[in-house]
Amino acid sequence: MGEKSQVPPKKPRISPMWKRTVSQIFTKPATTKYPFVKPQLGSDFRGEQVFDIKLCVSCGLCSRDCPAKAIEMVEVDGKKRPQFMLDRCVFCYQCAESCPRNAIKSSVIYELATTDKPSLVIKPRASSATEATS
């Protein structure tokens, strides 16, 4: 006479959370053991800028086009040269794109974290870094 009462579905005996937890034990970690193991960097990695003062013609295009205002043109031996402020830099490398003389190149220098803010100002000199990638 009355409607059959609906039986609630059986709960799975092993919860999905447990299944996932157990499966993770046999999964390779997504993280690396940095800083104990150094990462493999791609050829297009964008680290600290390498500036070649010999190629620079003091046009200021790098400073003009920098979206983060991270390049200030400063005088060196009577000519304006780019000074990089890495605490502002977003490593977009528009400066290198804009440079008509290819005077700015990327490097694999990436360990830049510091509490010493003035050390993040890279003054123009013959070579601001030695590990250029291109």
Ligand code: SF4
């Ligand atoms: S990499 Fe980008 S943000 Fe950094 S100095 Fe060059 S243009 Fe500016």
Ligand code: SF4
């Ligand atoms: S764009 Fe290139 S040539 Fe012009 S000031 Fe910058 S580094 Fe020098």
